[in-house]
Structure formats: structure tokens, C-alpha cells
Amino acid sequence: MPTYDYRCEHCGRFQVTQRITESPLEKCPTCGQPVERLISRNVAIVFKGSGFYCTDNRTDSGAEKKPAAKAKEETKTKTSSTT
Numbered sequence: 001m002p003t004y005d006y007r008c009e010h011c012g013r014f015q016v017t018q019r020i021t022e023s024p025l026e027k028c029p030t031c032g033q034p035v036e037r038l039i040s041r042n043v044a045i046v047f048k049g050s051g052f053y054c055t056d057n058r059t060d061s062g063a064e065k066k067p068a069a070k071a072k073e074e075t076k077t078k079t080s081s082t083t
Contacts, residue, residue, distance in 0.1 A: 005038040
């Protein structure tokens with residue numbers, strides 16, 4: 001749930017954790033005076049899961065071959081050329 005910043009003329013600044021679907025506070029929970037919801041500057045966005053990096057969707061056709069796969073190919077070509 002997101003945390004919202006509010007400012008009360010009497011109490012000062014405070015934070016409240018609310019659901020996105022909840023309506024903003026209109027009165028201060030401590031003194032009952034009207035409050036103003038502030039726009040937050042510190043937004044922490046966390047991307048979890050696959051699909052957020054350029055390497056997640058890369059195909060082998062455009063990428064450089066891995067060393068182990070390259071070594072296997074070399075041994076296959078050597079053995080087929082010697083027989």
C-alpha cells in the first residue's frame with residue numbers, strides 16, 4: 001500500500017498508509033483541522049520478475065555463442081574432418 005504525505009496547519013507534516021482506492025483525508029487524525037495532501041518526490045519503484053532486463057528476451061541467433069557451445073562445435077568439426 002502506498003504512503004501519502006499530508007500537511008496540517010496545526011500539527012505539521014505526517015504520513016498515512018492508505019489504499020489507492022481510498023479517498024484522501026480531509027481532516028487531521030490528531031487535531032481534526034483540514035489537511036492538504038502533498039505530492040511526494042521520493043517514489044521507490046521496484047520491478048520484480050522476468051522481462052525487465054534486455055537479457056531476458058534475447059535470442060541466441062543475434063547473441064554471441066557461449067564458450068561451451070563453441071567448444072562443442074569445434075570438436076564436432078574436427079572429428080568430422082578427420083574421418
